[in-house]
Amino acid sequence: MIKINKLSSVVLVLILSILLAYASFSGGTSEAYIFPKLLSTVMIILSFLSLVLFFYNKNEKITKVDIKKLSIYLGSLLLFLVFGELLGFYFLAVLIFLIICYVYSEKKNKKSIFYNFLITLCFMIFIYFLFAILLKVQAPRFFLF
Secondary structure: EEEEEHHHHHHHHHHHHHHHHHHHHHOOOOOOHHHHHHHHHHHHHHHHHHHHHHHOOOOOOOEEEHHHHHHHHHHHHHHHHHHHHHHHHHHHHHHHHHHHHHHHHOOOHHHHHHHHHHHHHHHHHHHHHHHHHOOOOOOOOOOOO
């Protein structure tokens, strides 16, 4: 178990948001950096609001994070980084999303598997539409395609 207080996590996200904003606003072509600029601006605003609310409430809660539960996410992130180019972004994202949904679902019956598959499908259609259609960013492809 790792103990994390809210202030340190808010400050970390705020620092990462500022670094992302610096990288996106100092980029070359403006069209390629529209989404990172928007994302970093929203992240800075939300992080700043969270920091203000933290000092306004003044009740610091320490959250315990279970490493065993988190290890599935970390392992899937490593798999995604290692096999992303070989298996393709969309195929690997669907596979990892389904595995994580299955592992963490309380009920492991056919109905919950169907709902997990439906949610994964809708999410990946949204991601494909966002990146491939709107932003015109090509994701790593599956080696058979």
